[in-house]
Amino acid sequence: MNKIISKEYFSDKVVRLEVEAPLIAKARKAGHFVIVRVGEKGERIPLTIADADVEKGTITLVVQMTGVSSTKLGKLEVGDSITDLVGPLGKATHIENFGTVVCACGGVGTAPMLPIVRALKKAGNKVITVLAARTKELIILEEQMRSLSDELIVMTDDGSYGNKGLVTNGVEKVLNREKVDLCVTIGPAIMMKFVSLLTKKYNIPTVASLNTIMVDGTGMCGACRVTVGGKVKFVCVDGPEFDAHQVDFDEMLMRLGGYKDFEREEMEKLSKLDKEG
């Protein structure tokens, strides 16, 4: 169960894992996530499903090794199994023919955007994808995105690849150029905040897929709560996608930082262990 079938390094810190999970592969839709746990002392963390193959009975996860748990997951090799894997969770992305959709993604947010782009295309939308990263090495899934989208705009902070600038620069270029009916954004919270501020200015409806801290992922704990339109919502059961213009991103950023000190300590322990070999 939950065996890793294939693994690919997108960069030092970003890996793609194809995991045996026939039931989840069959049940999942674009926008869904899973909870994974690695090791008997492991933490439960949420990850959006990047892809699935019903025939093979596998799902694809893209992992950025930033913390202890994502590092443990990312270091699993082909043939290893993920201790616990449960899903699909959350509400699926609302897909219909909106017209023209801008998909703004950054970093590993690109991975969960892939099935959304595919579904939007299938529903007849014109999809313009803005793919952003800090630097060239961190651009992932470019070819897949290019083949699925009507247009792909690549942005790097340092200008090492594509256009120099932030994801918002790329999105704004499109907004200035043509009529856009919807924007979908997935990436770091701070990035989604600025995409949201931008599209609000242009009055473009925007959906953000939030990546908050979770424990169970089934509505039980409330760790993932966010304020949307002045009301408290649970990302795991009410989301993960919300009207970005209603999301209190500042509060979300504050809550995401809640366990930073723990995370730093744990990472130090982990790197020490690594060195000791």
Next chain:
Amino acid sequence: MPNISEERSKPWRVELRQSMKVKERMAIPRVVMPSLDPVYRAQNNEEVNLGLTPELAVLEAKRCIDCPEPTCMTGCPVNIYIPQFIKQIEIGEFAEAAKTLKMTSALPAVCGRVCPQEKQCEAKCIHVRTGKDPVAIGHLERFAADYERESGNISVPEVAAPNGIKIAVVGSGPAGLSFAGDMVKFGYDVTVFEALHEIGGVLKYGIPEFRLPNDVIDVEINNLRDMGVKFMTNCIVGRTISMEDLKAEGYQGVFVGSGAGLPRFMNIKGENLVGIMSSNEYLTRVNLMDAANPESDTPVFKGKKVAVIGGGNTAMDSVRTALRLGAERAMIVYRRSEEEMPARIEEVHHAKEEGIIFMTLRNPIEFLGNEQGRVTHMIVQEMELGEPDASGRRSPVEKPGCTETIEVDEVIISVGVSPNPLIPRSVEGLQLTKWGTIVVDEETMQTDIPMIFAGGDIVRGGATVILAMGDGRKAAASMHEWLQGKSGVS
């Protein structure tokens, strides 16, 4: 199942009754449960109650006068044969007493620890009517179950020959386990589907180790396994597999015991500050994820000034956990008075012994935080008791102008739960109340969809382990009857 009056007329019972005068039995004072020293136990996770010794148990069993009409049984949601198991303890047949418990309860060692006996069986004890302390039925139940477990000689209840009919149970908490236990005894092929990575539901993620050790639960779960119940973790019915999938795989009945998953918050200013969380989150981190253990990857805040909002068992579990994680001030903040607290009396008593601060007639109205968004203070409104409300408890009323600001670095909100929406949302045609609980026929626990039965908190909205178990038993009996009527199963 034994016939109560036949059992009572058996020579050994008659002889035993005659061996001691009722008056003498009634004169024995109620046993006091031995417990760990409060100062010692507040620093670790060891179980607080130590259990009765055989001598204490036999003496306490003598207090039971073996009534012809045992009213205690009417107070038990799972109808344990109370006088029978107590009299078996009196004659030293402890293993037999455990077998008697297991006839109707899938989790006796659990119930002996967490049931609110003072509101159930013990409230109906004849001693109470004469103004005396009731027989300590809960302590005796725990004794018999522990005796069997510790003896290593664990009996597996008899099960009927397999009938090959597949039954699915959604959720492995007390409702689901109790249902599964009865159905497997009837001969069904029972599979329990659990969303989390461990079996036990609230018994595992909710109730702390110092009140209900995990190995106690695991032994009872293994007993169900030995009886033939199958378990599947990490599987959410309605998400991982659908009701249709279950039907297609030949399942003929489904019992939903998915629990009251969604924690309630107070919706007051500052409630989303860092360091404020639901008791579900706090207890799940500590109990299920073992977050207090340095080897665990899951973090948990170890606050020094911890306020727990609420007066139920979960609030007591949270505040006592906070104390064990090093809190210097662990406070219960409750809007009514101690008298109205829904927690078990023993939990309140233990909490007080351990040094928990009780701030009653106080209601938080705002939380304040620092620049990092971490909670630092809480403003509480003083309350006074007014007229009784719908629950019969006197309702708290604000005392105008009386507020105070309290320093806190962690706040646990324990003001109740709402039903988990996952199942109700994913099963079409299931009738729900406006609170999101599943509507069932109260007699049969059957929903609008005939093959689906439900019980526990997903029906009640937030109750106790034993009421959930009672629902499980009731649902098992009526599903069995329904299936017999449908297909002639016997």
